[in-house]
Amino acid sequence: xxxxxTKAQLLVLQVGRLKDAGKVEHQHIxxxxxxxxxxxxxxxxxxRDILGANGVADDYPIMRHMMNLESVKTYEGTHDVHALILGxxxxxxxxxxxxxxxxxxxxxD
Numbered sequence: 405x406x407x408x409x410t411k412a413q414l415l416v417l418q419v420g421r422l423k424d425a426g427k428v429e430h431q432h433i434x435x436x437x438x439x440x441x442x443x444x445x446x447x448x449x450x451x452r453d454i455l456g457a458n459g460v461a462d463d464y465p466i467m468r469h470m471m472n473l474e475s476v477k478t479y480e481g482t483h484d485v486h487a488l489i490l491g492x493x494x495x496x497x498x499x500x501x502x503x504x505x506x507x508x509x510x511x512x513d
Contacts (some may be wrong), residue, residue: 405447412440431493438486445473 419436422428448470452459459466477483488499 405450408443412443415439431490434486434489438483441477441482448473
């Protein structure tokens with residue numbers, strides 16, 4: 405767990421340095437946000453597993469943290485939206501409006 409936390413901290417440190425140098429771009433911020441929300445969720449899940457049955461009890465704040473992180477991931481669409489931003493940066497393909505419509509395939513320009 406400490407390795408993942410340290411990697412997340414180093415990623416954010418580098419993005420901060422890029423911002424200070426005036427070189428930060430949208431995909432840098434998206435990568436940091438996407439990675440760090442995922443990493444925090446994984447750490448919370450691992451912590452819950454370590455605590456066993458106590459991991460879901462009110463005595464420990466792990467479940468509260470997990471629910472808050474799940475709401476960030478789900479409600480704000482963090483994971484999917486940032487994946488689209490990173491995909492555009494890698495491929496140059498912009499997904500049009502309507503990508504969230506599950507009945508059809510995403511359209512590309």
